[in-house]
Amino acid sequence: MKYISTRGGVEPIPFSQVVTMGLATDGGLLLPQGVPRMPPSVIEDWQGLSYPQLALEVMEFFVGDIPRKDLWTLIEHAYTSFDHPQVVPIVKVDGVSVMELFHGPTLAFKDVALQFLGNLFEYLLSQRGERMNILGATSGDTGSAAIYGIKGRKNMAIFILHPHGRISPVQELQMTTVTDANVYNLAIEGTFDDCQAIVKEIFGDLRFKDRHRLGAVNSINWARILAQVVYYIWGFLRLREKGMNEVTFTVPTGNFGNIFAGVLAKRMLPHGAIRRLVLATNENDILHRFITSGDYSLGRVVPTISPSMDIQVASNFERYLYYLWDRDPMKVRRAMDKFKKTGRLTFTAGELKRVQEDFDSVRVDQSLTLKTIGEIYRETGYILDPHSAVGMAAALASKEEGVPMVCLATAHPAKFPKAVKKAIGKEPPKPMRIAELEGRKRHFEVLPADVIKVKAYIEEHAI
Numbered sequence: 001m002k003y004i005s006t007r008g009g010v011e012p013i014p015f016s017q018v019v020t021m022g023l024a025t026d027g028g029l030l031l032p033q034g035v036p037r038m039p040p041s042v043i044e045d046w047q048g049l050s051y052p053q054l055a056l057e058v059m060e061f062f063v064g065d066i067p068r069k070d071l072w073t074l075i076e077h078a079y080t081s082f083d084h085p086q087v088v089p090i091v092k093v094d095g096v097s098v099m100e101l102f103h104g105p106t107l108a109f110k111d112v113a114l115q116f117l118g119n120l121f122e123y124l125l126s127q128r129g130e131r132m133n134i135l136g137a138t139s140g141d142t143g144s145a146a147i148y149g150i151k152g153r154k155n156m157a158i159f160i161l162h163p164h165g166r167i168s169p170v171q172e173l174q175m176t177t178v179t180d181a182n183v184y185n186l187a188i189e190g191t192f193d194d195c196q197a198i199v200k201e202i203f204g205d206l207r208f209k210d211r212h213r214l215g216a217v218n219s220i221n222w223a224r225i226l227a228q229v230v231y232y233i234w235g236f237l238r239l240r241e242k243g244m245n246e247v248t249f250t251v252p253t254g255n256f257g258n259i260f261a262g263v264l265a266k267r268m269l270p271h272g273a274i275r276r277l278v279l280a281t282n283e284n285d286i287l288h289r290f291i292t293s294g295d296y297s298l299g300r301v302v303p304t305i306s307p308s309m310d311i312q313v314a315s316n317f318e319r320y321l322y323y324l325w326d327r328d329p330m331k332v333r334r335a336m337d338k339f340k341k342t343g344r345l346t347f348t349a350g351e352l353k354r355v356q357e358d359f360d361s362v363r364v365d366q367s368l369t370l371k372t373i374g375e376i377y378r379e380t381g382y383i384l385d386p387h388s389a390v391g392m393a394a395a396l397a398s399k400e401e402g403v404p405m406v407c408l409a410t411a412h413p414a415k416f417p418k419a420v421k422k423a424i425g426k427e428p429p430k431p432m433r434i435a436e437l438e439g440r441k442r443h444f445e446v447l448p449a450d451v452i453k454v455k456a457y458i459e460e461h462a463i
């Protein structure tokens with residue numbers, strides 16, 4: 001499989017090049033030239049596979065330039081770090097199938113992709129005799145999942161900036177107790193926005209970037225999307241073995257990454273197998289407004305109890321636009337320029353109709369999120385984290401009689417004990433993965449919000 005850019009400026013390139021390129025060199029996002037629709041016989045063959053085996057079969061369609069046995073090793077190694085034999089188990093809660101994506105090392109769904117991506121980077125770099133320094137800013141989940149994906153890898157180091165004293169205690173615990181020598185936590189005396197601005201400025205210094213082989217692991221990386229396609233197909237197969245032929249997924253969304261993987265899975269599976277994709281947002285509802293009224297316009301970011309969805313510009317949205325506009329890169333390019341200038345895109349009635357054939361959407365505010373955590377707990381004893389609860393509220397609101405609903409649970413409740421306590425009057429039980437970190441020494445470097453100081457630090461420690 002070869003890959004092209006949503007903005008048309010990249011000659012078709014192979015998978016391994018896509019992984020290390022990240023953002024396309026023309027500023028667009030990379031996509032496969034085609035998405036193969038699976039015939040029923042293939043679905044039948046996939047039915048009995050374990051999660052890693054299924055991942056191998058699905059990914060092979062999109063990889064092409066990594067030998068099958070090597071790809072298997074990368075996948076198998078990624079998912080042995082999960083603490084459940086099914087990797088992403090499905091549990092029945094109040095008539096909804098909750099797919100738990102949080103059994104990886106940092107207890108959030110980003111592990112599903114980042115454990116694999118870390119392996120893949122290490123493999124590609126050692127083949128090419130190259131090195132790479134990952135740089136990123138985090139307000140929480142992404143940073144810890146990225147650190148756990150890269151820690152201990154050969155030929156790689158990772159520098160993660162976080163706002164000093166302003167991230168949640170669990171997230172700080174996960175990030176700073178890592179002892180691997182290739183992990184650098186930089187606690188910046190400033191806000192998350194300061195951290196992001198510093199990272200952006202450093203990436204903008206192309207000579208510095210080149211010299212230190214700086215890379216990113218953000219959610220636009222195609223390999224992350226690909227790893228996420230697998231669990232939609234897995235979810236469909238688990239319901240299919242119970243005699244269901246169609247399924248609807250509800251996805252709590254921020255950057256449109258997770259749900260875009262659902263769009264691809266929908267195209268791969270037989271027609272109608274994924275009946276609908278329900279997009280769930282919190283008060284940061286740009287995507288909900290897009291789906292319900294065709295208005296994609298930038299609002300202010302409102303902080304909520306589901307912070308990993310407090311996003312306005314959904315970085316993967318451009319990939320969907322490329323499909324919506326029948327693969328017209330010039331149209332995508334013009335639209336992204338316009339959005340940059342005006343902060344707004346509008347869509348015609350015809351386009352809106354097609355969007356609504358792909359998605360439903362529900363906006364869930366904080367009071368409904370808390371109410372949902374409370375009600376589900378009282379009725380079933382199951383504790384949802386606030387992100388999964390946004391999904392659950394949306395799933396309950398849009399469930400159709402006779403169509404199984406799978407709701408993606410994106411984080412373990414113990415990552416967000418304060419919000420859970422507010423909803424049910426007590427904190428959720430602490431899993432081993434968190435309890436065993438408490439009391440360990442914290443490793444981080446406090447630095448001023450000064451790009452020169454951060455660069456000097458990287459200069460000194462980069463591999």
Ligand SMILES: *Cc1c(COP(=O)(O)O)cnc(C)c1O
Binds near residue numbers: 109110141142219
């Ligand atoms: C990142 C994240 C999300 C949002 O995922 P996107 O791919 O950005 O849509 C939702 N929930 C949790 C817990 C996350 O960490």
